Amino acid sequence: MMDFVKNMLEKHNAIKPLKPNQSFRSRYTHSIRIYKWCQRLVADLPECNKDILYTAAIFHDVGYSYGKENHAEASAKIFREYGKENGFDKDFIDEVARIISLHSDKSLLKDPNSTPELIILLEADLLDEEGCMGIVWDLLSKGALGCDNYEDSLSEIWHHSGHILKQDYMVTPLARKYWDEKKQFVNEFLAQFSSDLFMED
Numbered sequence: 001m002m003d004f005v006k007n008m009l010e011k012h013n014a015i016k017p018l019k020p021n022q023s024f025r026s027r028y029t030h031s032i033r034i035y036k037w038c039q040r041l042v043a044d045l046p047e048c049n050k051d052i053l054y055t056a057a058i059f060h061d062v063g064y065s066y067g068k069e070n071h072a073e074a075s076a077k078i079f080r081e082y083g084k085e086n087g088f089d090k091d092f093i094d095e096v097a098r099i100i101s102l103h104s105d106k107s108l109l110k111d112p113n114s115t116p117e118l119i120i121l122l123e124a125d126l127l128d129e130e131g132c133m134g135i136v137w138d139l140l141s142k143g144a145l146g147c148d149n150y151e152d153s154l155s156e157i158w159h160h161s162g163h164i165l166k167q168d169y170m171v172t173p174l175a176r177k178y179w180d181e182k183k184q185f186v187n188e189f190l191a192q193f194s195s196d197l198f199m200e201d
Helices: 002-011 027-044 050-059 062-066 071-085 090-102 106-110 116-127 132-144 150-159 161-166 173-196
Strands: none
Touching: 002 027, 002 050, 002 062, 027 050, 027 116, 027 173, 050 071, 050 090, 050 116, 062 071, 071 090, 090 116, 106 116, 116 173, 132 150, 132 161, 132 173, 150 161, 150 173, 161 173
16 A cells, blocks of 8 residues: 555655755655554554554545645545455445545544544644654755755744644644653754854843
């Protein structure tokens, strides 16, 4: 399944985002990390169907092959076709496709009707590229745009990675633990960077 997703993204030149300042990102490796985040988080919800969850994680962004608009619906459609071609059970296909189609709606984390599989996929998708990785993203992105001073780098981190300090999306205890660790890292990084630049003066 991973090979299929990789080949699909490569075939449609969709591995990398179109923005030149995000050329360091890969939708394929993002999907691998989401799969691994799901493996980390699933312990909190033992009733979760791992086959459904992990399959949804692998396919959740393959729809970028057809463009950025409605990528969740496109991903669900691609998975449906893949599932039928490979003889997957219809109920399994329907549930995986449903979760994939909903994964962009983060408000569903607080919906009491959300399934364990959807909750973990949503949490995993939010946890990736935050904290340390978010700061690296900010610096690489700002550098690609021609940033030539520390102060602008600090401003970029406050504006993007700093958003995590005001957000509390997570539902499961493990996800909250990882989210809080990321928030603490960003907070400490910003405090030390600001201090080293003597911003308090």
